[in-house]
Amino acid sequence: MSSDLAGHARSWLAQDPDPDTRAELEKLLESGDGDALRERFGSRLEFGTAGLRGELGAGPNRMNRVTVMRAAAGLARVLGPGKHVVIGYDARHKSDAFARDTAAVLTGAGLRASVLPGPLPTPVLAFAVRHLGADAGVTVTASHNPPRDNGYKVYWGDGSQIVPPVDAEISAAIDATGPVSELPLGSPGDPSWNELDDGVVAAYLKAVTALPIGGARELRVAYTPLHGVGGDTLARAFVAAGFDAPATVEAQAEPDPDFPTVAFPNPEEPGAMDLALELAERVGADLILANDPDADRCAVGVPLPGGGYRMLTGDEVGALLGEHVIRQTSGDDRLVATTIVSSSLLGKIAAEYGVRYAETLTGFKWIMKAGEGLLFGYEEALGYSVGSDLGLPVHDKDGIGAALTVAGIAARAKLEGRGLLDLLDDLARRHGLHATSQLSFRVADLSLITGAMARLRATPPARLGGREVETADDLSLGAGGLPPTDGVRYHLAGGARVVVRPSGTEPKLKCYLEVVVPVTGEVSAARARAVEDLDALKADLSEALGL
Incomplete structure (x- = not known):
């Protein structure tokens, strides 16, 4: 083990406020495990348009409290004193601590911080940025990554994820940050530190239940939040919209950062939907819905004519939602958008109805920049943002709003003696x-x-x-x-x-x-x-x- 590597590790140790990562690092230094130290200190997590994401642990190449505090300090430097930042977090390991460290650094730097009232879906944070008129937002989440990971995503004042050059500006400000032990820190109870209550969630629910869901409500839904934070919010949204609460996979209903029933907590991964498919068979579900752990994505499954179920692709759901939103809204300036790797079908649907269409680079940060009048955007990786004549309530992908709208489409089809597969066949015959x-x-x-x-x-x-x-x-x-x-x-x-x-x-x-x-x-x-x-x-x- 080189002296430079050991020196770097000891400098990190001197500023680390977390007893868990301090113990990890002290053990590595005592054992002289150069390989393990090089993994943690040989490089660093890069801050980009996706923010930060990586494995939990000590050192600059891991997600930890020092890494997060440096990121918050960089954000504070770019925004400047007096600006307002909303902070959200999921239920992964250390997420709550990372959120509160962010609030401490921001308020210590003279900014105002509003912290969401518990582990909540990422779309609630994206909504809250605009709802509260904030200058930026932060959510602590690693979405559908493995249990050992966590992440840090930054939103700008328009409620969408940052794009260049803001990411590079924050990255440079992070590089200019000294030891976090020297940062001034605020604390709960400070005038600039605001602990939000359920009112922000209620406002989000009011917004998504005003989406163009339609009037039909009779539907049996089997649902799983995959051990994530979407379950309570989705159930509240369904009941508020007039649906029955979905039947939920009991073993996956509560947030659990270890994701014990799935190898990989992503509804697209093989096996992840097995328990939801079993539940659907037991209850005779008309529709299967799933969120990923931070509930910004939505997976959809449908019954097959001969029995059993199959999951729809993101492109199939995108086409169904896109046509529905177009048919339920009006105006000459409407725009729908998807990415260059998604199906071209949405463009043909838009042309059929005389609606503008745009293609963007991959990622919702680009979809949200597609242009004025955007009422619907999707990416093939199960991400959808559904709007109405009033615009988009969430300027990011929203697995709760998408689930509600899909349920409305399915309920209407059921009322007519049809299913979502029939609607897809209609599109295939036309296009x-x-x-x-x-x-x-x-x-x-x-x-x-x-x-x-x-x-x-x-x-x-x-x-x-x-x-x-x-x-x-x-x-x-x-x-x-x-x-x-x-x-x-x-x-x-x-x-x-x-x-x-x-x-x-x-x-x-x-x-x-x-x-x-x-x-x-x-x-x-x-x-x-x-x-x-x-x-x-x-x-x-x-x-x-x-x-």
């Missing part, structure tokens, strides 16, 4: 069957991803899945007026599309595939053809990538 899928490559060596992207740029494939590549866009050049991002996009004959991009949070190369199959007979035949076409695309793309 063609739009089928999407993903192909991901996880690597141990990031140079493999760099090499694969370089090959795609140097020699783009002429054909994929038996279809001619009609256009190839290098997204790093800012194709189509979008900000530059690392990725390539291919438009193929017949309306198919492929987007390839490195993941921003994991050592993965992610490929987003779409095919469009005309419906001339039964929709089921088009679905079978789409599966074949997607498989052919995956095979050719795998060969082109060389991974």
